[in-house]
Amino acid sequence: MAAISHSDIVKAPKALLHDHLDGGLRPATILELAEGVGHPLPADDPEALGAWFVAAADSGSLERYLETFAHTVAVMQTEEGLHRVAKECALDLAADGVVYAEVRYAPEQHLEGGLSLDQVVEVVNAGFVEGCAEAAALGRPIRVGVLLTAMRHAARSQEIAELSVRYRDAGVVGFDIAGAEAGFPPTRHLDAFEYLQRENFHFTIHAGEAFGLPSIWQAIQWCGADRLGHGVRLVDDITGETVLGRLAAYVRDKRIPLELCPSSNVQTGAAASIAEHPIGMLHDLRFRVTVNTDNRLMSGTSMSREMALLSAAFGWGWAELQWLTINAMKSAFIPYDERLAIINEVIKPAYAKLLG
Numbered sequence: 333m334a335a336i337s338h339s340d341i342v343k344a345p346k347a348l349l350h351d352h353l354d355g356g357l358r359p360a361t362i363l364e365l366a367e368g369v370g371h372p373l374p375a376d377d378p379e380a381l382g383a384w385f386v387a388a389a390d391s392g393s394l395e396r397y398l399e400t401f402a403h404t405v406a407v408m409q410t411e412e413g414l415h416r417v418a419k420e421c422a423l424d425l426a427a428d429g430v431v432y433a434e435v436r437y438a439p440e441q442h443l444e445g446g447l448s449l450d451q452v453v454e455v456v457n458a459g460f461v462e463g464c465a466e467a468a469a470l471g472r473p474i475r476v477g478v479l480l481t482a483m484r485h486a487a488r489s490q491e492i493a494e495l496s497v498r499y500r501d502a503g504v505v506g507f508d509i510a511g512a513e514a515g516f517p518p519t520r521h522l523d524a525f526e527y528l529q530r531e532n533f534h535f536t537i538h539a540g541e542a543f544g545l546p547s548i549w550q551a552i553q554w555c556g557a558d559r560l561g562h563g564v565r566l567v568d569d570i571t572g573e574t575v576l577g578r579l580a581a582y583v584r585d586k587r588i589p590l591e592l593c594p595s596s597n598v599q600t601g602a603a604a605s606i607a608e609h610p611i612g613m614l615h616d617l618r619f620r621v622t623v624n625t626d627n628r629l630m631s632g633t634s635m636s637r638e639m640a641l642l643s644a645a646f647g648w649g650w651a652e653l654q655w656l657t658i659n660a661m662k663s664a665f666i667p668y669d670e671r672l673a674i675i676n677e678v679i680k681p682a683y684a685k686l687l688g
């Protein structure tokens with residue numbers, strides 16, 4: 333079957349579970365905000381700056397990939413910067429046809445301008461509310477839920493977990509840990525995860541991206557993660573593309589969602605290419621696979637672009653794209669009835685037309 337074009341995919345509804353707020357800024361916005369706060373940048377026009385991010389992130393190492401965030405986090409230290417970035421994020425995702433998105437960021441990285449953790453959360457939420465309202469007025473309705481991330485090398489996860497629960501009825505739908513994986517196992521943050529479980533709250537954990545099975549095993553079996561951020565190295569527990577080890581079988585049997593991010597994985601060296609990305613095998617084995625952007629700026633990508641790349645690489649048509657979209661929506665952290673409403677009232681009717 334011929335690959336589905338990017339422009340057709342833009343028109344189809346999509347659900348996105350793994351997108352970093354500080355990894356999705358518009359280059360033009362970074363330039364304007366950086367000028368306001370006197371932050372020096374490696375390029376001085378939007379096109380060159382966008383290309384710089386992609387090239388610098390194309391490093392083959394998660395640690396070096398993460399260094400590029402210094403330039404986005406630097407312009408997200410004021411209420412003005414945070415509000416604008418969140419608002420534009422909602423607008424950009426909506427323009428790409430995303431109808432449901434969970435966007436994450438680490439509040440602890442946005443305190444250098446004197447804001448408190450609560451102020452950061454409130455201004456980001458306000459930016460999302462405004463962006464969603466504007467998108468709806470443009471005929472592109474989108475729902476955005478926030479995930480608060482704690483940095484795994486730091487020691488603020490309990491505080492961020494409590495912050496997440498405090499704002500659970502005001503836009504925050506889940507919690508996450510991110511940052512360099514090797515040397516920083518999820519169990520360092522066990523107290524935070526146990527607290528969240530006692531609060532009946534939801535969380536995902538970046539695991540199995542730059543480190544392998546022990547990280548995934550800890551995330552699931554020690555920490556109780558609802559989903560796996562990436563989880564791509566789960567393939568280390570699959571032999572000959574068919575035989576599942578105990579951990580891989582557990583993840584598949586329990587329908588634990590994998591937040592796969594193809595372009596990001598190629599950049600950090602977790603996958604050799606899109607065509608060789610384990611998503612093909614994981615799809616064939618019927619894992620609960622979802623497709624995500626991770627960092628739209630650093631990968632020069634969008635949800636539609638990721639899906640178009642997969643359609644071209646694996647010959648996936650509308651049936652597979654619908655499957656991926658419904659998998660994501662089923663795995664979202666908003667209440668079940670609200671997930672079902674988006675599946676039945678938005679996603680299925682649109683794909684029924686596309687499937688003909």
Ligand SMILES: O=c1[nH]cnc2c1ncn2[C@H]1C[C@H](O)[C@@H](CO)O1
Nearest residue numbers: 352354401436437438481510511538
């Ligand atoms: O793919 C990733 N793996 C681990 N950490 C990541 C990834 N993408 C972004 N981050 C980090 C850098 C950001 O500053 C932080 C919060 O969004 O999360």
Ligand SMILES: [Zn+2]
Nearest residue numbers: 352538561626
């Ligand atoms: Zn990520």
